[in-house]
Amino acid sequence: MPEKTILIVDDESAIREMVTVALEMAGYDCLQAADAKAAHTLIVDKRPDLILLDWMLPDTSGIELARRLKKDDTTAAIPIIMLTAKVEEDNKILGLESGADDYITKPFSPRELLARLKAVLRRSTPAGVDSALEVGGLTLDPLSHRVSSQFGQLELGPTEYRMLQFFMSHQDRVYSRSQLLDQVWGANVYLDERTVDVHIRRLRKALGTHHDHLIQTVRGAGYRFSADPG
Amino acid sequence: MPEKTILIVDDESAIREMVTVALEMAGYDCLQAADAKAAHTLIVDKRPDLILLDWMLPDTSGIELARRLKKDDTTAAIPIIMLTAKVEEDNKILGLESGADDYITKPFSPRELLARLKAVLRRSTPAGVDSALEVGGLTLDPLSHRVSSQFGQLELGPTEYRMLQFFMSHQDRVYSRSQLLDQVWGANVYLDERTVDVHIRRLRKALGTHHDHLIQTVRGAGYRFSADPG
DNA sequence: ACCCGCTGTCACATATCTGTAACAGTAATC
DNA sequence: GATTACTGTTACAGATATGTGACAGCGGGT
Structure with missing residues (x-):
């Protein structure tokens, strides 16, 4: 079974690294991007199986990126987990409405991350794959x-x-x-x-x-x- | 389709009432319990479709109740959403480990509650669980x-x-x-x-x-x- | 405190799969 | 027909996956 590829989008390299280490230990392949532009390029190019997306990014906000991805038919199927910095109600809702499949509030533990990630991946098995x-x-x-x-x-x-x-x-x-x-x-x-x-x-x-x-x-x-x- | 029944377990009656109003407006039937003992009785008796469970209860903690419910095969299938008071990582993890299907951090908005509740119910629709x-x-x-x-x-x-x-x-x-x-x-x-x-x-x-x-x-x-x- | 059933993990045994090399067979080209 | 490049086939050792029994920890019950 080929490894799942996860793209981590966050402007803090420390967080990207931490998440990368945790995910690779769990057997996932990782990609990193520091801003929305780089993320978009990587997504189109490498087509990751899941995207971990920081809510607030330097150039375009993460939510904007999520919206754009969900509008594009070639990327709409890729599940997104939003990373939110604060416990703001409206942020959560916005994140979910923008097309994210789940969100996690920072700071989060590797265990929690893995649990959510697994759940989202399991839920989003692309249709058609399982037809005879x-x-x-x-x-x-x-x-x-x-x-x-x-x-x-x-x-x-x-x-x-x-x-x-x-x-x-x-x-x-x-x-x-x-x-x-x-x-x-x-x-x-x-x-x-x-x-x-x-x-x-x-x-x-x-x-x-x-x-x-x-x-x-x-x-x-x-x-x-x-x-x-x- | 018959209405879904939601049991709200919380020692603060204000919260129970608020949630009840919100859920009934959204078309759910509601039950209330102020402590774990009353909750357990109601669960066995009325068999709600989902339980909203406060983490900290007067007599037995909510986590204990969740554990007990998940151990009992006749109640294990009922999904549980934990209500946690603070943003403590450990609580979240503990809640999930105890068998809860999701958790919400207080204070939460009715919108968020409904969104989560819908998601959990959608995921766990047990068709004819009781039939041989x-x-x-x-x-x-x-x-x-x-x-x-x-x-x-x-x-x-x-x-x-x-x-x-x-x-x-x-x-x-x-x-x-x-x-x-x-x-x-x-x-x-x-x-x-x-x-x-x-x-x-x-x-x-x-x-x-x-x-x-x-x-x-x-x-x-x-x-x-x-x-x-x- | 004790017993006892259940659980998760380990270590070892067994079964099956895999990649490569070697050789045999076949088709194209001259 | 001879040569050459390509493909078919087989065997095998190493790698992986799975089966199986044993064991210690845990928790419930007495």
């Missing part, structure tokens, strides 16, 4: 984590499962070994490209003679998953 | 707190019971160890993920050879409860 995929007589259900064909369940290892899930949601397109490594293993791994071949082989074997034709070799280019031949 | 569950020859009756199969009663510890109840009401879906910790133990605990494995083991043992196949290991993903084979 069906291609060429194969059905993959992400919720039950099952793959079945007309003749019964298929036995897949974790990597085979991820690879099949990727292929079924990206049919009829050739992916190079390098692209597959990025998509199935994660962007930050360094593996031999032939590793892909081996897992393709394992996946084909798991699919059996009824369905292994769905994985097509494109010589010199990579692999393609398609219900159509050739 | 039956899966794969197993029957779990929440009212009598009993689990039985064709061969007789099953002996389950508290955690095993909660886990089985969760599984039986969420079949055919894989849950990660982290999700199970959240769902069975609560979102605010920090336990080793392997703890889940051990309790899975205990539950399997308790289910016996006739039913332990209902709990399926999904390598690399978590566990699944299903009457269908892997």
Whole structure:
């Protein structure tokens, strides 16, 4: 499972560092930004899974940034937790109304931060991800984590499962070994490209003679998953 | 849809009245209790949909009451929002650890109260909590707190019971160890993920050879409860 | 104070997965 | 047909994930 990436937006570097340390210990990847402009660039570029946003920032206020993100369809789905300095009623409400999913009052403990963060991430599983995929007589259900064909369940290892899930949601397109490594293993791994071949082989074997034709070799280019031949 | 019933537990009658007025204007039914004893009686008797609980009460502290309620399976599902007087970190943490689903710092505005209350209610809508569950020859009756199969009663510890109840009401879906910790133990605990494995083991043992196949290991993903084979 | 059941964690055993290398097979090019 | 580049297949050792029993701490009950 790839790590979740959290963007921390706060003008105080001390706070950014503290939060970064706490989150990385808990297994998250962290990004930092000191102002709204830098934050926006990072968000568009890196697409973090969650944003910790200070309410008061030097240039544009955090609330403004939150509003802008929620208006943009490409960023609207990213959950936001607001960090508020004081215990002002109106701030909390404003934060929530601006589209934030939760807020935390400073000072906060790492434990509390983690608890809230976990809760928000759990709540905001993007829609569509959990709907069943069906291609060429194969059905993959992400919720039950099952793959079945007309003749019964298929036995897949974790990597085979991820690879099949990727292929079924990206049919009829050739992916190079390098692209597959990025998509199935994660962007930050360094593996031999032939590793892909081996897992393709394992996946084909798991699919059996009824369905292994769905994985097509494109010589010199990579692999393609398609219900159509050739 | 029938009105939701909210129980307000606070020793200051002024606060109880204010909250009652606010909530009734918003279409909720309200109950009031000035101390933990009265509260407990009302909870068992009237089974409110949500409890607003003052942290500090004359006889037993609110936290104690929360703990007791969360230990009792017949009341554990009722969400609790703690009302804390000061902005003390420890109080917040303690409140959450005691099983509360959220907390609000006094003084709070009616707007905030309603917002939180709505959020908590939305999150925890227990569909037919009191009806018996039956899966794969197993029957779990929440009212009598009993689990039985064709061969007789099953002996389950508290955690095993909660886990089985969760599984039986969420079949055919894989849950990660982290999700199970959240769902069975609560979102605010920090336990080793392997703890889940051990309790899975205990539950399997308790289910016996006739039913332990209902709990399926999904390598690399978590566990699944299903009457269908892997 | 004592017992006893429950809980969370650890340590070790077992099962399964993974990446790589090595070799065999195949297609393209000349 | 020979050469070359590419892909298929297998084996295997190391890495990971999970199963399992043991144990100490805790709290409730006596």
